[in-house]
Amino acid sequence: MEARRGAAGVIAVAAVTLSVVALAVLLAAGPGTRIGWWSFRTGLGLLRWAFYGGVAGAALALIAVVGGGRRALAALGLLVGVAAMLPPWQFQRMARSRPPIHDISTDTDDPPRFVAVVPLRQGGTNPVDYGGPAIAAQQREAYPDIAPATLALPPARAFEHALQVARAQGWQVVAAAPAEGRIEATDTTRWFGFKDDIVIRVRPEGAGSRVDVRSVSRVGRGDVGTNARRIRDFLKALAG
Numbered sequence: 001m002e003a004r005r006g007a008a009g010v011i012a013v014a015a016v017t018l019s020v021v022a023l024a025v026l027l028a029a030g031p032g033t034r035i036g037w038w039s040f041r042t043g044l045g046l047l048r049w050a051f052y053g054g055v056a057g058a059a060l061a062l063i064a065v066v067g068g069g070r071r072a073l074a075a076l077g078l079l080v081g082v083a084a085m086l087p088p089w090q091f092q093r094m095a096r097s098r099p100p101i102h103d104i105s106t107d108t109d110d111p112p113r114f115v116a117v118v119p120l121r122q123g124g125t126n127p128v129d130y131g132g133p134a135i136a137a138q139q140r141e142a143y144p145d146i147a148p149a150t151l152a153l154p155p156a157r158a159f160e161h162a163l164q165v166a167r168a169q170g171w172q173v174v175a176a177a178p179a180e181g182r183i184e185a186t187d188t189t190r191w192f193g194f195k196d197d198i199v200i201r202v203r204p205e206g207a208g209s210r211v212d213v214r215s216v217s218r219v220g221r222g223d224v225g226t227n228a229r230r231i232r233d234f235l236k237a238l239a240g
Helices: 002-034 040-067 071-097 133-142 155-168 226-239
Strands: 103-105 149-151 172-177 182-188 195-205 208-217
Touching: 002 040, 002 071, 040 071, 103 133, 103 226, 149 226, 155 172, 155 182, 155 195, 155 208, 155 226, 195 226, 208 226
Parallel strands: none
Antiparallel strands: 103 208, 149 208, 172 182, 182 195, 195 208
16 A cells, blocks of 8 residues: 555656746747747647646546555646646647638738738748739638728828727737728737738728728638638727
């Protein structure tokens, strides 16, 4: 019995160690990518290893609890292991529930075009050219609510309002061309520091104005719904 508890105690120590390492890997994955220590692909790979480490740590902790050795330490290992595995699991779950697209537009027939941000995307892997009907079909199925906004304002006033809202979202405005009704901006995600570009187009429509928005990631095949959420937040603030 004592030998069993002793072995369980060793397993509990191993569980805590593995879980803490997994949590450290998780916490480093995003910031390390953001400040340029490694590529975004490495950062995403670290999330996967944090998940594996968290699962292994939690499993060892459960074995230690059953073995009756150092249960408080084993419980700590279990908690830390779960904390390390949950965020990557949730991220992967979200990724699988969204289409593998990274270009979202309120107008898929005639998407707003980028001009000023094109030179800024030179290091990115995604083009600014729209992907066509295949991308549009996936967007309509996944995000049927993404649609243009209509404002009861003349184009000049609608443009200024859209510009103010863009700045209030925390975006870095790259260009504002009132004569063309075009606003371009860049948004940086908090955790990984991914840079996504946005173009807003304001056109007259009836007695008011129509506002279209397009948001495109610079890297990554899919965006886990980030661009759609960004457009929704902008349109909600625009109407508010």
